[in-house]
Amino acid sequence: MRRRLAAAALALTIAACSAPPPEVRQAQPGEAAFVYAQNLDVVTDWDPATSYSNEIIALQNIYETLTVWNPVTKKAGPRLATAWNASSDGKTWTFTLRPGVTFHSGRPLDAAAVKAAVERTMKTGAGASYIWDAVESIQAPGPLTVTFQLKYAAPLDLTASAAYAAYIYDTAAVDQVKDGKTDAGSGPYTIASWRKGEENELTLKAFAGYWGGWDRPHYRTVKYRVVPDPRRRWELLQAGEVSFVNRLSPRLYDRATRTPGVRTASMPSLQTAMLLFNTAEGPLRDVRLRKAVQKAVDYRGLIKAMDGAAVPASGIVPEGLPGHQRGRTPRQDLAMSAQLLQRAGYGPGGRPLKLTLTYAEGDADQATLARRLTETLRTLNVTLDARPMPWIAQWDRGKKRDQDIFVMYWWPDYADGYSWFGNVFRSGTPPVFNLTYLKDPVADSMIDMLPVLNVTDRPAAQKSFRQLTGRLLDVRAVAAFPWVVNYQRAYLGAVAGYDDNPAYPDVVFVYDLRPSA
CATH class of the missing domain: 3.10.105.10 (Dipeptide-binding Protein; Domain 3)
Structure with a gap:
């Protein structure tokens, strides 16, 4: 998607040590940022309508979709939409939107905004915009109601959860996103800085007006580091300088399972x-x-x-x-x-x-x-x-x-x-x-x-x-x-609440995590 897109695997081959593994240094409360290390450049395209590559790991934290795929139920669940229904012939879909959502620009995310975003994505004809090919027309009969009329039956609740091209964004702001200084999303994080070609490529910061709120413990800063050398990625994790590595070699994964201060996760x-x-x-x-x-x-x-x-x-x-x-x-x-x-x-x-x-x-x-x-x-x-x-x-x-x-x-x-x-x-x-x-x-x-x-x-x-x-x-x-x-992941023991969703490869939904001691 793609190396990935496509995202490439972060795999290492490090000889196992006979000595006990070193304990990982944990960030102290108040200094913690979630730091994601991978081997490839993060951003190839900032436009949420046409993006179709590695930036998924960041954009899924900046932008949101109407629904989200649930790997447990294997169905679409609520995100920006709280409810939806389809006609008996599968050609008319109506979504009810979450109230009180605003874009990072301060403009409201309402039915008119959803209609404008999907229509713009369809018009680009680029990236994964094909996912909306069944849509014939979109209406906004109420401020929080969006109706899609389809040319043929299609599972639009599933389409609306897609990892690409399903983002809802502020069409009045999206033309300014190309330089990575701003964005047009509604998600929990917004862009703090982007340094193309540098190791510390991208930093996100918390969006104060996020509809989910910030009353519980959350990471307020998210950083993406590009570290091509697999050995160094592991060393940075051990040093507590990165929080998450999305792929380990079998030998190193086995070592990580025995390293104090490191958590691991493996799933198909x-x-x-x-x-x-x-x-x-x-x-x-x-x-x-x-x-x-x-x-x-x-x-x-x-x-x-x-x-x-x-x-x-x-x-x-x-x-x-x-x-x-x-x-x-x-x-x-x-x-x-x-x-x-x-x-x-x-x-x-x-x-x-x-x-x-x-x-x-x-x-x-x-x-x-x-x-x-x-x-x-x-x-x-x-x-x-x-x-x-x-x-x-x-x-x-x-x-x-x-x-x-x-x-x-x-x-x-x-x-x-x-x-x-x-x-x-x-x-x-x-x-x-x-x-x-x-x-x-x-x-x-x-x-x-x-x-x-x-x-x-x-x-x-x-x-x-x-x-x-x-x-x-x-x-x-x-x-x-x-x-x-x-997938064989390794991340710091201070990171709580991590769950892998295979429909969004290599994405960490950072807002759902809980920094802990």
Whole structure:
């Protein structure tokens, strides 16, 4: 979303120590700020309508949506809307808004503001704005009542909880947000400072007029630090200089569970690792070579090396979402890989083949993938030039089609499998996240029907998901899916109330936390 977006994993490989682990220094009452350390630049786009990348970890604390996905009930719950209902045909949705909410600008967040924000997001046609494609018109019949008329039935309560493009913002202020000096949100935090390219990139401060109030203990300051070196991230956590690290290697996670002053959390995610093959230019235009790379990946070896930090992927969509396909776990087959290479004139006894691969700097799991694939392909007379890059640089390069294999993570805009197909694999010019550059009208037409079928005919939707998965992975061979991430977090013991919500990858809803002694 994306490395992420996409967000990249914060993984480390540090040898275990025989000596007892040092106790973490805790901030004293009154000095505590919540400090989030990650390996990638935080902000790529400040506009809440078009934002579609790593800044989700900050924007979900600045902006709010009508509803929020509840991972326990697996349904949408209240946020800016306190209640909603749908007509029997699923084409008319009415939301009742929370009273007394103001934007950081001081203007009221009312029905007219909701209407204006969603209409502006739809008009941009950028990022994840497609989530509102079903909307035909929006009315504000009362100051706290918003009615959406749809062109076709759609689960708008779920749409309104999306991690991207569902933000409600002040359209009178949003044109001033591009430099990161101000924002147009209504959330608990507002921008204090942004220093693009610096380690201490972003600082947020409490919005005094937040509707939830500040009477209970809360973090009043939130900081985001960019620390590409995984070893240093762990050291900063141990020193009490950062509060939260969103991913640890298995070895370090085990160490963290035994470190006084550190809390840990592990849970399955909806985040998949992907190798996207350049189908438009270079040697991987040949589908035989794409299939050869698919077969060369050591899927089982990677899962074993990650030791609990990942589970095998099956198909494109992870388990737990519409679109998941059981029984499609990939397997390495080096004999078939060699045959495919030889049919294309490469491989053992043929011409040498050179490929380039880019992946996220500071992501030890992706680095392991790159190293293992490099070693495997070398035995097949294939040289892989694997390059770690900062996300923005990698993404910019990808949009220029300047690599053969693009490694990144993906997760859904809202809890549904359509996101992978509509964003990663549907034709698009210029490319955004469709970094296979695939142009397949047959696949496109099937993808375009998924949102309707998901509401009107679930069996037909599941059939389409199955057919699309086979077409993309088996026939066109545009990608490989080596694993689904298991989140392994570490954070200071003074941080209380942390819960992971997989529908909002790597987001910490800081307002919900309680700083403690």
